[in-house]
Amino acid sequence: MAGMEMNLVLEDGAVFxxxxxxxxxxxxxWVHSDHRMxxxxxxxxxxxxxxxxxxxxxxxxxxYGTNEEDFENDAIYxxxxxxxxxxxxxxxxxxTGSLDEMMRKKNIVGLEDVDTRSLALHIRKHGEMRGVIGxxxxxxxxxxxxLKAWKEPLFTVADVARSSSGSASSRVVLYNLxxxxxxxxxxxxxxxxxxxxxxxxxxxEIKSLRPDGLVISNxxxxxxxxxxxxxxxxKAMDQLPVLGICLGAQLLCLAAGGTVARMKTGHHGGNYxxxxxxxxxxSMTTQNHSFVMGNTENLPRNMSISHMNVNDxxxxxxxxxxxxxxxxxxxxxxxxxxxxxxxxxxxxxxxxSK
Numbered sequence: 001m002a003g004m005e006m007n008l009v010l011e012d013g014a015v016f017x018x019x020x021x022x023x024x025x026x027x028x029x030w031v032h033s034d035h036r037m038x039x040x041x042x043x044x045x046x047x048x049x050x051x052x053x054x055x056x057x058x059x060x061x062x063x064y065g066t067n068e069e070d071f072e073n074d075a076i077y078x079x080x081x082x083x084x085x086x087x088x089x090x091x092x093x094x095x096t097g098s099l100d101e102m103m104r105k106k107n108i109v110g111l112e113d114v115d116t117r118s119l120a121l122h123i124r125k126h127g128e129m130r131g132v133i134g135x136x137x138x139x140x141x142x143x144x145x146x147l148k149a150w151k152e153p154l155f156t157v158a159d160v161a162r163s164s165s166g167s168a169s170s171r172v173v174l175y176n177l178x179x180x181x182x183x184x185x186x187x188x189x190x191x192x193x194x195x196x197x198x199x200x201x202x203x204x205e206i207k208s209l210r211p212d213g214l215v216i217s218n219x220x221x222x223x224x225x226x227x228x229x230x231x232x233x234x235k236a237m238d239q240l241p242v243l244g245i246c247l248g249a250q251l252l253c254l255a256a257g258g259t260v261a262r263m264k265t266g267h268h269g270g271n272y273x274x275x276x277x278x279x280x281x282x283s284m285t286t287q288n289h290s291f292v293m294g295n296t297e298n299l300p301r302n303m304s305i306s307h308m309n310v311n312d313x314x315x316x317x318x319x320x321x322x323x324x325x326x327x328x329x330x331x332x333x334x335x336x337x338x339x340x341x342x343x344x345x346x347x348x349x350x351x352x353s354k
Contacts, residue, residue, distance in 0.1 A: 003019040003021050003112070004020050004024055004135065004136075005018075005019060005020075005135070005136035006019065006134065007133070007134060007136050007140065007143065008053070008111060008114065008132070008133050009131060009132050009133075009134070009140055009143045010122070010130070010131045011129045011131065011147055011148075012126060013140075015140060016114050016115060016118070016119050017114070018111040018113045018114040019111070019112055019113045020109070020110065020111060020112075021086055021100050021103060021110040021111075021112055022081070022100060022103025022104050022106075022107075022109055022110035023103065023104065023107045023108055024109070025107075026133065026134040026143075026146070027053065027109045027132070027133050028079075028130065028131070028132045028146065029051045029053045029079035029080065030051070030052050030053070030128060030130055030131075030290070031053045031119075031128060031129060031131040032052060032055065032123065033116075033120040033124075033265075033268060034057070034288075035057050035268065035270070035271065036270045036271075036286075037058045037270075038058075038064070039270065040056060040062065040099065041067075041099075042070060042071075043056070043078065043081075044076045044077070044102075044108070045071045045072045045073045045074075045075065045076055046072045046073070046078075046180065046288055047072075047073055047178025047179075047219050048178065048220055048246060048247070048289065049077055049220070049288065050077040050078075050079075050153075050178065050219075050220030050221070051077070051078075051079045051220065052078055053079050053080040053082060053133065054078050054082065054268075055082040055116055055119050055123070056081065056083045056116060057117060059084040059085055059116070060084070060085050060087055061083040061085070061087065061099065062083075062086045062087040062098065062100070063089065063090070063091060063092075064090065064091065064095060065090035065091075065094075065095030065096070065099065066096065066097050066102045067094045067095055067096045067097075072180040072181055072182065073179075073180065076102075076106045077178075077220070078108065080108065080110065081108065081109075082110075083110070083111070083114065084112070084113070084114060084115070084116045086099065086100065086110070087099075109133055111133055123265060124265055128263075128264070128290060130152075132144070132146055132147040134146070170190075170191060170192045170193065170212045170351050170352065171192070171212050171213075172187055172192045172193065172195070172211060172212065172213050172214070172215055172351075173195050173197055173206050173211040173214050173215070174187075174196045174197065174214075174215045174217060175201070175215065175216045175217060175229065175233075175248065176217055177199050177216070177217050177229075177247055177248065178217060178219030180217075180331070182331075182333060182334065183217060183245065183332070186332070186341060187215070187340075187344060187348075189339075189340050190340050190344055190345065192348065195209055195211070197209075199228075200228070200229075201232070203232045203233075203236050203239075206236065211240060212240065212241070212351040213240055213243065213347060213350070213351040214236050214240055214241070214242045214243070215242075215243045215244075215245070215248070215347075216233060216243070216247075216248030216251055216252060217245055217247070217248050218247050218248060218288075218331070219248075221247065222262075223247060223250040223251050223254055223260050224254065226251060229251060230254050230255045231255075233251055233252060233255040234255040237252075237255060237256065237323050238323050240324070240354065241324040241325075241347060241350045241351050242323070242324065243325075243327075243344075243347045244325075244326070244327035244328070245327075245328060245331070245332065246289050246329060246331065247289075248327065249317070249318065249328055250291050250293055250327075250329075252327040253293040253327060256302075256320075258293060258294045258303065258318075259293075260291050260292065260294065261292055261294075262290060262291055263292050266289055266290030266291070267288070267289055267309070267329070268288050268290075269286070269287065270284075270285075270286040272284070272286070272287045272309060272330065273285075273309070273311060274307050274309055274317075275307065275308050275310050276306065276307055276317075277305055277307065278306065282310060285316075285330035286330065286331045286333055288331065289329055292314045292315065292329070293315045293327070293329065302320045302322045302323060303318050303320050304318065304320070305317070305318060306319040306326065306328075314329075316328065316330055317329065317330075324350050324354065326343065326346070332344060
């Protein structure tokens with residue numbers, strides 16, 4: 001079935017033409033580029049992309065199809081997927097369907113035949129901004145009017161939560177703001193019982209569960225707008241080991257008295273070099289965030305920088321030995337052999353030593 005001609009209109013008036021696939025609908029959202037060569041299924045199901053219009057810079061998308069094992073969550077959270085070319089052939093022994101089939105089934109807007117490199121350069125020059133995808137038959141001023149009236153949705157845990165638990169020696173309470181499956185599975189692999197709670201859960205309620213550690217997950221949204229959970233995190237900070245991931249790290253930083261700012265162009269992709277301050281080792285990381293934690297001048301008291309981005313010098317991790325706190329901006333994925341990330345291993349060791 002042939003797609004219809006569509007336009008992506010950015011809030012600065014720039015127009016990028018394409019053809020629809022998946023759902024044929026109008027959609028508004030923040031536009032950012034993802035630089036991965038593969039992983040489009042993980043991109044679509046990553047709650048960090050909640051409501052975003054994601055521009056994939058690699059030119060061919062969909063060639064290895066989709067399967068049930070590579071979902072990072074139970075649903076698709078990206079508002080739309082923008083690509084140069086959609087593969088018409090699926091070639092992978094793990095595939096159970098095509099990208100187009102999944103997009104239509106989940107009612108997600110896709111836009112192909114877009115000059116994605118030009119779009120990526122525009123975002124790099126002018127910064128991430130809001131955009132709207134709509135029919136090419138609709139006048140651009142009308143689409144811009146809709147975009148101007150659009151209010152960014154406030155995602156709640158009901159939209160992005162996933163529950164998981166197991167029987168083990170260490171008990172972890174997970175503030176589930178949009179946790180990835182890979183986070184839960186790695187903690188379980190390390191012998192943790194995981195008790196998922198929503199972002200509205202108080203520290204008193206968490207304390208009654210008698211946890212050995214607290215994990216604050218990734219998720220969508222603006223960290224400065226989440227005042228209630230920041231106050232509860234502040235109460236927990238000197239009580240037990242705490243690990244914050246992506247949004248969770250930003251909330252930790254704010255709870256400790258630090259600052260968070262929106263980046264001109266965020267980190268979205270799988271090839272970001274990060275240096276560990278302790279041992280000076282550099283690792284390639286996967287990231288998906290549009291906010292950055294403070295700077296070296298305004299870090300919270302008792303906090304130190306644990307990781308730095310090699311390319312732009314931004315802070316990728318903070319820690320406090322006094323409070324047994326760690327916050328990281330990158331995604332802690334399993335290694336090549338499927339073993340849990342070193343960040344999770346250190347966290348579980350810290351729980352056992354407290």
